[in-house]
Amino acid sequence: MSNGLHVVFGTGPAGLAVVRELAARGERVRAVNRSGRAVVPAGVELRRGDATDPAVTRELCAGAAVVYGCLNAPYHRWPELFPPLQAGVVEGAAAAGAKLVVLENVYLYGPTGGRPLTEDLPAAATGRKGATRARMTTELQQAHQRGKVRVAIGRAADFFGPGVLASAMGERVFPRALAGRPVQVLGRPDLPHTYSYVPDVGRGLVTLGERDEALGSAWHLPGPQTVSTRQFLELVFRAAGRRPRVKALPRALLQVLGLVNPTVRELRELLYEFEEPFVLDHSKFDRAFGAGATPLDEAVGRTVAWYRDHARPA
Numbered sequence: 001m002s003n004g005l006h007v008v009f010g011t012g013p014a015g016l017a018v019v020r021e022l023a024a025r026g027e028r029v030r031a032v033n034r035s036g037r038a039v040v041p042a043g044v045e046l047r048r049g050d051a052t053d054p055a056v057t058r059e060l061c062a063g064a065a066v067v068y069g070c071l072n073a074p075y076h077r078w079p080e081l082f083p084p085l086q087a088g089v090v091e092g093a094a095a096a097g098a099k100l101v102v103l104e105n106v107y108l109y110g111p112t113g114g115r116p117l118t119e120d121l122p123a124a125a126t127g128r129k130g131a132t133r134a135r136m137t138t139e140l141q142q143a144h145q146r147g148k149v150r151v152a153i154g155r156a157a158d159f160f161g162p163g164v165l166a167s168a169m170g171e172r173v174f175p176r177a178l179a180g181r182p183v184q185v186l187g188r189p190d191l192p193h194t195y196s197y198v199p200d201v202g203r204g205l206v207t208l209g210e211r212d213e214a215l216g217s218a219w220h221l222p223g224p225q226t227v228s229t230r231q232f233l234e235l236v237f238r239a240a241g242r243r244p245r246v247k248a249l250p251r252a253l254l255q256v257l258g259l260v261n262p263t264v265r266e267l268r269e270l271l272y273e274f275e276e277p278f279v280l281d282h283s284k285f286d287r288a289f290g291a292g293a294t295p296l297d298e299a300v301g302r303t304v305a306w307y308r309d310h311a312r313p314a
Contacts, residue, residue: 004065005030006209007098009051009089011038013164014103014156015070017202019044025206032060052084057092066209067093069102079132086136094149100140101209103201104155104218106280107270108134114277117194119155119218119284127269137218144216152208153218154201157280158273161198161299162306168274169195169232174307177236182245186267187274189230189248194280196223197299200292207289214289220282224296229274235297239304 006022008015011033022029023041031040036048049056051071061067069089073081086102093100106117110125123134137153144151160169168186176183204221208214227235230246237244251271282293294302 004028004098005063006066006068007032007061007064007092008068008070009033009057009085010068010070010072011040011046012070012072013159013161013198014201014205015068016040016163017161017198018068018070018205019202021199021202021206030060030064051088051092054088054091057088058095061092061096061098064093064096064098066099066101067096068205068209069100070205075129078129082132083136083139086139090140090143090149094143098149099209099212099215100149100151101205101214102140102151102153103205104133104137104153106155106157106220108137111272111276116277116279116281117220118281119220129269150215152214152216154205154208154221155218155280156196156201156204156221156223157194157278158196159198159201160195161303163310164198164303173233174236174240174304177233177240177242178304178308180240180242180245182247183233183236184247184249185229185233185274186249187229187271189233189246190228191274191277192226193229193232193274193278194223194226195232196221196280197294197303200224200294200299203292204285211289219285219288220280222282222285222291222293223280224293224299226279227296232296232300235300236304239297239301240308 005028007030008018009032011031019029019031019040023044030045032047032049040046049060071085107130108123108125109121110130125131125134140151143149158168165171173183200223201221233246234244
């Protein structure tokens, strides 16, 4: 890796996974968030900054070799709040002449009828969040093609892992499993569904930042093997020492909850992910950079152990 500065925008689970991976490699790291508060490894510089302000991002990115965009916005306000965050990070990386590695999800593809998700699928989403993601991807690709900034995009599925709370496989699952309580899931739990382990996501993004051949392309980040949601949860309960208790959440109930909860309301756009096979193919990354994902049993076990030590009771 380079001896230059690495600037990571966002200190959610993915951003912190990037920070930890870089710090473990002995890199100079600056982590940036809106509050200036986060738990980061020793030696990591933590800065406060508004990523929507290009003057701020240019100052924060000065001297950077690689910039990582791991930001997010409140789910129900994606279309208005998320694009300005990305635009500010692009301006900062461009001013520094740095490589820019951006974390994306896979909403831009929309429903595929169960076809495995590969990087050559069209951006066919029509919902608010999927269309917003597709537009932001196009902006990144155009910035790269114009020579404004060198960009690599890494895409992941739903996160799980230590520190991951706001996820389909987060605080609504692991604490309940530890307590032996039923876990409710969306859609059809016996269909295959890829879940991305957040330390693998961080390691994959760092790989994209160190390899010039990653630039100009989108890459599905490696992760544990795909099983059905029910099989995944059975592993969770087993690691927790409990008998599996899995229930499918009725679609009608989700519709009702969406009337009063804006986050649940936004989930309805993405129900297709849980009602058809949802398999993230990361073979392109594996061929280019080598496979290195954490085995599923190990990833689940580490996540259960973290929740046992950190999470509030279910």
